[in-house]
Amino acid sequence: MTIEELRARIDRIDSGLIRLYAERLETAAEIGKYKQEHNLPVFDPAREREVLNKVGAEAGEANENGVRALFSFLMAQSRTSQMLDRKQESELGKLIRRSVEETPKLFPEKAKVACQGVEGAYSQQACEKMFRSPAITYCKTFGDVFSAIESGECEYGVLPIENSLAGSVNSVYDKLLSRKCYIVRSARVKIDHTLLVKPGTKPEDIREIWSHEQAIQQCSDFLSKNKQWQVNVSSNTAAAARMVAESGRKDVAAISSGRCAQLYGLEILKTDIQNNSNNHTRFICISRKPEIYPGADRTSLMLALPDRPGALYQLLGRFNAQGINLTKLESRPVPGKDFEFMFCFDIDASVYSPAFTRLIEELDVTLEKCVYLGSYSELA
Ligand SMILES: C=C(O[C@@H]1C=C(C(=O)O)C=C[C@H]1O)C(=O)O
Structure with missing residues (x-):
């Protein structure tokens, strides 16, 4: 057979697959309706396990892994369509939508802001990038910045989160996880x-x-x-x-x-005594309430994944399926737990985009733990 003939055969197989894909999704949609009428959850992990074991066995040893990966993707697609048909928002979806609606259209020019350090600190430069006339309270530690917000002494706090040479500021990530504050803005500061x-x-x-x-x-x-x-x-x-x-x-x-x-x-x-002159630090502005200002195109999340092969791969597949880019992916140990990890994600998508809304619905419903750190825009 010539390559053209072989490709024509592949094209026919693909058409068949497309028809079966649509048919499978339509059937899943019907199951979705049934579940809705009978008050059943969309995600049925026991059924998914059963399907994966069945198709894996049917595929035989040579194709088992590929077929299992294909079906875990297909099942995630059916779940998404069932969830969207419900038009029922998840808790996180609701929080994000309400925050968009309730946040004023303009980022405040004046505010009481907590920064770590003393006058002249890089945090102060970041703070002045974010606010036109901030009233700054200097704190000794990063923890004190969180406390100043929690006690109501300050409305916002500015903290370093990542340096282009040294990487993430882990203690700030750990505090974001354990204390209830949200990221509402970020800014890059050149370090000289x-x-x-x-x-x-x-x-x-x-x-x-x-x-x-x-x-x-x-x-x-x-x-x-x-x-x-x-x-x-x-x-x-x-x-x-x-x-x-x-x-x-x-x-x-x-x-x-x-x-x-x-x-x-x-x-x-x-001057310029650093090893590498391309040295920037990203700072975040945190507040007690999630505030989402117009233009928010970055969302930070911390997600816990089940401890099994393919869990991260499948999650990344959901980003791919929605055509969403990631600007950060890093694992962090859960403080106080032995070898338990959470993943920090920075999602590069407008909070107003349907793909973002779909992704959030999926993550909130299917993941064990999804900690929302905030949606914001970054000042360059
Ligand atoms: C279609 C269903 O809904 C979900 C999707 C599944 C699938 O695509 O096979 C299986 C289980 C559920 O998590 C179902 O419950 O059968």
């Missing part, structure tokens, strides 16, 4: 580390360096060329700059943003 000293200090006078742990890591090449310096960790890059300013010493230097030079009366000895 500089070496700051008291005016008049010369490079050869320096004996000690102070900075935040991450900044020290990000400037490791520069620091390794100056091994005679003793490197000390401080809680924040801006706190390190303030410490140098207040120390009265001329043998210490801070690694901090250039902005802190003016703020604390310091001199910039060297």
Whole structure:
């Protein structure tokens, strides 16, 4: 047979498959109606197991895995269509729709905002990107930022969530999971580390360096060329700059943003001392209530998957089926549990799109645990 003839045969098989696919979905829709009339849930895991075992056995050893994967996709499609036919919103679907309806159309210009650190911190730059005239309360720790919102002392909080070189800020993710706050906006801030000293200090006078742990890591090449310096960790890059300013010493230097030079009366000895100049940090703005402002095109979720082969593959298949892109996928251990993981997803889809609504309905109904962290837009 020629390739053309073989392809014509494939085309005929495909037409048959399409007809059977539609027929299977129509039958599932009828089952869906029955379930609705009899108050039965859409998802029937026992029946799905039975179907997978049956088709797997029928396919025989050579085709078993492929057939099982195909049928798990087909069954997910029937579930989606049954759920959409119900026109009954899931709890999460309702929360998102209500938040869109109840959130004002404009992001506030003024608000009481909690940031971690001291004046000059990168969190402050992020906060000023988000709010035109914020009233900032500085907190010692990330946990204190959450507490300031929970107690009502502040309306919003600004926290780092991810750095382009160092990756996710895991302690912020863990707190988002354990404390009830939602992401309502995010912003990218370019990180430019500089070496700051008291005016008049010369490079050869320096004996000690102070900075935040991450900044020290990000400037490791520069620091390794100056091994005679003793490197000390401080809680924040801006706190390190303030410490140098207040120390009265001329043998210490801070690694901090250039902005802190003016703020604390310091001199910039060297700019751009980081290993890689493409260094950005993403900051999030959190609030007690989910607020979804116009333009929200990113949604963060944390999902728990059943511990079985193919669970993540099947979930990713749902994103693919809805044509939805992901901008982040990472696993996080569940605090206090041995080797139990949740997956952090950043979904790249407008909250107004039907595909997003369908996906949320599916996830909320079929997954063991789906923690909604918020829908928002990111300021570049
Ligand atoms: C079609 C049904 O609904 C869902 C989809 C299934 C399928 O496509 O085979 C099986 C079980 C249910 O989760 C059904 O209950 O039979």
